[in-house]
Amino acid sequence: MNKSTTERLAEFMSLMEINNNMLTVAAGLSVGQIGKAIANNSGINSTSIEKILFAYPNINPEWLLTGKGEMLKTATVVKIEDDNSTSVQEPDYKILYEEAKYTIALQKKYIENLEARLDDQ
Structure with a gap:
């Protein structure tokens, strides 16, 4: 059985x-909203999910909502459709740099947590 959105959020928070x-x-x-939702494994409304995704921009929305994909999103080039043609927009490198720094910090935390778990075994 798949985990719920609330369970996935709790997994991210724990990590x-x-x-x-x-x-x-x-x-x-x-x-108290998040604590109650996690304790009761109840749903989280869309407005709250939007706020969470805004506060933690590297959470992959598809993973949070469906469990598909990776927990953390990766930066991608945006495609723009205009008059039946598709062009590729140049990525904002400052944003990519900031996202990469944030991702590295999250990965360091993840590694620290894994190391702590290994030490406990």
């Missing part, structure tokens, strides 16, 4: 060592 309060503050959510 990144983000507690309910940290996520609530970062995403501008109601106090």
Whole structure:
């Protein structure tokens, strides 16, 4: 059985060592909303999901909502359709750089968590 959106969010939070309060503050959510949703494995409304994705831009929305793909998204070149033609927009390298720095920080946390788990075994 697939995990729910709430379970996947809890998985991300655990991996990144983000507690309910940290996520609530970062995403501008109601106090207690995330804790209750995780405790009850209840759904999260679309507005809250949007706020979470905005606060944590490297969460792959498809993974969060469906479980498909990787937890963290990767930067891609945007295709623009105009008058039945497709062109490729030049990526914003400053954004790519910032996303890469953020991804590296998340990967370091992930590695630290894995190492801690190995030490505990």
